Amino acid sequence: MRNRIKSFGYAIRGIKAVFGREPNMNIHLIAAFLVLCFGVFLQISAIEWMACLLCFGLVIGMEMMNSAIETVVDLVSPETHPLAGKAKDVAAGAVLVCAVITAIVGTMIFGPKLWTLFLKI
Numbered sequence: 001m002r003n004r005i006k007s008f009g010y011a012i013r014g015i016k017a018v019f020g021r022e023p024n025m026n027i028h029l030i031a032a033f034l035v036l037c038f039g040v041f042l043q044i045s046a047i048e049w050m051a052c053l054l055c056f057g058l059v060i061g062m063e064m065m066n067s068a069i070e071t072v073v074d075l076v077s078p079e080t081h082p083l084a085g086k087a088k089d090v091a092a093g094a095v096l097v098c099a100v101i102t103a104i105v106g107t108m109i110f111g112p113k114l115w116t117l118f119l120k121i
Contacts, residue, residue, distance in 0.1 A: 018067050024095070025063050032056045035106060042113045051109060055102040062098045066091040 018025050035052055044052070069091040077084035 018064050022067050028059050028063055048109045051105055055105050059098045059102050062095045066095045
């Protein structure tokens, strides 16, 4: 049981390591905050909230994995190496794929609602 409690502590330490320290994470957090504000303002449905939350988790989790991969690559290959660069590029690409899919989901949720609001003005 103690090991389980310690593992939560390590996980929390890992979360603290990226929040506020990784510039891209800050961008994702700002985007999530804006989505939360728009979601409240536009009164999105429970299913739409679930989609938004899943997208938040996906992008933020992937950004954390990207940071972990970059850290390990920097540790084992402090000098420039093509394979180290490839590993970092692939990890960054994974974040980009998740962010693009998230943007598409956001457009599908908020686009029609914003269009309707625009037409009322």
